Amino acid sequence: MFDRSLGRQPGSDYLENFRRGLNSRKDAHLISEFLQKNFPEAAYELARSITPSQTNSIWWKFISGIKEEFPRVSVVAAKPGTPLVFHEPPGFSMVYYGEPFYLQLDAPFDGAAICLRSTKDYWFFQPLPHRVVATVQSGVQWLTRGDDDIGPAPLVVTDDRLSASFYILTGNDELMAALTEGADPAFPIKERRLDAFPTIIQRSRSPWSLHHAFFYFMPPLRRTQVD
Numbered sequence: 561m562f563d564r565s566l567g568r569q570p571g572s573d574y575l576e577n578f579r580r581g582l583n584s585r586k587d588a589h590l591i592s593e594f595l596q597k598n599f600p601e602a603a604y605e606l607a608r609s610i611t612p613s614q615t616n617s618i619w620w621k622f623i624s625g626i627k628e629e630f631p632r633v634s635v636v637a638a639k640p641g642t643p644l645v646f647h648e649p650p651g652f653s654m655v656y657y658g659e660p661f662y663l664q665l666d667a668p669f670d671g672a673a674i675c676l677r678s679t680k681d682y683w684f685f686q687p688l689p690h691r692v693v694a695t696v697q698s699g700v701q702w703l704t705r706g707d708d709d710i711g712p713a714p715l716v717v718t719d720d721r722l723s724a725s726f727y728i729l730t731g732n733d734e735l736m737a738a739l740t741e742g743a744d745p746a747f748p749i750k751e752r753r754l755d756a757f758p759t760i761i762q763r764s765r766s767p768w769s770l771h772h773a774f775f776y777f778m779p780p781l782r783r784t785q786v787d
Contacts, residue, residue, distance in 0.1 A: 567590075617751060617754065617755055618754075618755040618758055619683075619751075619754040619755050619757055619758060622757070622758040623727065623770060623772075626770050628771060628772070631771070631773075632665060632666040632667070632668070632728075632769075632771040633663065633664065633665055633666075633703075633726065633728050633771045633772065633773040634646075634647050634648075634663075634664040634773065635655060635661055635662075635663065635664075635726075635773055635775045636661060636662045636663075636664050637655055637656070637659065637660070637661045637662075638660060638661075638662070638714075644662065644712055646664055646700055647664060655717065655775055655776070655777050655778070656777070656778050657717055657718060657777055657778070658716060658717075658718055659716070660714030660715070660716050661714060661715055661716075661717075662702055662703075662704050662712050662713075662714055662715070663675065663688070663702070663703040663704045663715070663726065663728070663773070664700065664701070664702060664703065665696060665700070665701060665702075665703040665728055665771070666699065666700045667696040667697060667698055667699060667701065667730055668698065668730065668769050669698050669730070669767055669769075670696065670697050670698050671695075671696055671730055671731055671732050671733070671766070671767070672693050672694065672695055672696060672730065672731065672732065672733050672735075672736045673693070673694050673696045673703060673728055673729065673730045673731075673736070674692060674693055674694075674728075674729050674736055674739060674740060675688055675703065675726055675727070675728055675729075676726070676727045676729065676749075677724055677725070677726055677727075678724065678725040678726075678727065679723070679724040679725070682748040683748060683749045683754055684745055684747075684748055684749065685740065685743045685744075685745045685749065686715075686726065686745065687745050688703055688704050688705065689704055689713055689714070689715055690705070690706065690707055690713065691709075692740050692743055692745065693733075693736045693737075693740055694709075695709065696730060703728065717777055723774065723775065723776045723777065724774070724775065724777070725772060725773070725774045726772070726773045726774075727770060727771070727772050728770070728771045728772075728773075729761075729768065729769070729770050729771075730768060730769045730770075730771075731761070731764065731766040731767065731768040731769075732764075732766040732767070734764065734765075734766060735760070735761065735764045735766040735768060738760050738764065739757060739760055739761075
């Protein structure tokens with residue numbers, strides 16, 4: 561890692577000083593940039609380990625205080641060779657590694673939507689799958705859509721996550737633009753940025769709504785028939 565991030569191979573004295581936290585600010589900055597670019601989750605976990613944890617963050621308080629009248633998001637898994645149809649909420653609660661699934665949304669009004677994914681204590685912008693912001697119309701529709709923005713397109717999980725929470729936020733185009741400014745789905749959203757979301761939402765002139773879906777990922781070998 562050192563030769564790739566610093567552009568040189570440090571000696572034993574440098575490594576000993578590094579273990580004691582005595583490296584220069586310049587080197588620390590280069591190593592941090594390298595980790596954020598190549599290993600974003602590791603960089604985020606390191607930052608959390610050396611920064612006081614916000615277990616009661618502004619963002620978490622905000623989403624915890626929102627109660628849905630009824631579920632509007634469904635996770636729909638389609639068996640191979642079977643037609644894809646809408647499901648009554650809450651739909652499927654288990655998804656199998658390597659197999660496609662879709663997000664179904666019953667939008668309360670016309671506008672736009674983004675999807676935030678919470679997994680392993682990280683928050684990401686979830687592509688849908690070809691865009692970060694999706695246009696929505698009032699009523700039931702596929703939130704995960706293809707390049708034509710009409711037909712459904714799947715999401716597929718191939719990593720080792722055990723569960724995930726999806727939070728679908730709807731509003732107008734201006735609100736979505738403010739929330740997604742500088743968004744990069746490959747990197748976790750910084751806590752300071754997340755904690756600014758409630759203020760951005762509440763100060764906007766947009767109607768908005770927040771909807772939640774939680775589900776588990778299962779290994780393919782453990783799959784059973786689901787009717």
